[in-house]
Amino acid sequence: MPLPDLNLIRVFVLLYETASVTSTAERLNVTQPSISYALARLRQQFDDRLFIRARHGMTPTMTARQLYPPLRDALGQLEATLGSMQEFDPASCSQRFRLALTDLGAMALLPAIYQRLQKQAPCIELEVIPLEIDRVEEWLLSSKVNAVICSRPIMTENLEQCVILRDRYVCLGRTELLGPKPISLKKFLAIRHALVASSSGHSLAEDVMRRNGYQRKVSLEVPHFSVLPRLLLASDLLAIVPMQIAKEFIHDSKLDYHELPFSVPEFDVTLYWHAGYSRSPAQRWFCETIMNAIKEI
Incomplete structure (x- = not known):
């Protein structure tokens, strides 16, 4: 059986990851009929339906x-190899990059990252995907995102x-x-x-309290840090937050922060990306630009 061409492989991989003809067409910047035609060719090539329409999208066979x-x-390997053989010019790049990070990351890091990216590559598109800590490995390995910024260690192989x-x-x-402090x-x-x-990826202090047998009175659980300033100003609640974001929250407000009354190790905020794409000039530029932007904060 002859191998499908590169464009058909792209269609297959994106259909599998998005489970949507519409999303695949948008990602590839083509029409939906083009994706349907490519799927018909793939089905003929592999003598299988490959994807079946279901209530929640295209289900793989x-x-x-x-x-x-x-x-x-x-x-991934082929695109990285082809990319490494081409010169990369950020100024003329119109590629869409996808970065997964928490609402904290968006508040504290995104302005500097976006400013640096736009300064060097004004035609690129940056899509920020809300971090789901339990899915970041899947996202990176499936190339749904170009990079992830998070504080929870990711030990999966094939990641840099x-x-x-x-x-x-x-x-x-x-x-x-x-x-008083x-x-x-x-x-x-x-x-x-x-x-x-x-799910925000910030549970280290909670883990330490659990190990030490400390039981605090949790009256409210929220999905994101960004709601905390107005919430804390209007209540008698405390919250545990990273120091960098605490400084942002107390600016021009009646909030303050204290050191925790028990020892919690410092933590690293880390940029992760798929090792297979390190040979891609565009991917290397994207990650290096993020690193340099954070250094300037």
């Missing part, structure tokens, strides 16, 4: 599930990484609620808390 890993990997900053956790609340453990545990969901 068993044959498609078997084909996806090797075709995904082969596509670079620590872009170090941070620590503090407790944040209204100045009059916190009182330092806050005691007894007072810290007695005050009610707002907890940011562990």
